Amino acid sequence: MTDEKRPQKGTPEYEKWRKERAKKHAEELLSGSEDVHQTGLLSGVKDAM
Numbered sequence: 001m002t003d004e005k006r007p008q009k010g011t012p013e014y015e016k017w018r019k020e021r022a023k024k025h026a027e028e029l030l031s032g033s034e035d036v037h038q039t040g041l042l043s044g045v046k047d048a049m
């Protein structure tokens with residue numbers, strides 16, 4: 001679990017928190033870093049994609 005405080009659902013603060021958190025996760029996943037291959041998010045032979 002994280003030390004991050006989650007605002008109450010249904011509030012404008014929650015929506016802002018949720019969007020910022022989703023954006024952060026998307027940037028990490030779509031960064032194109034080499035370790036993505038090692039995590040199993042992309043696997044298999046490149047020619048099969």
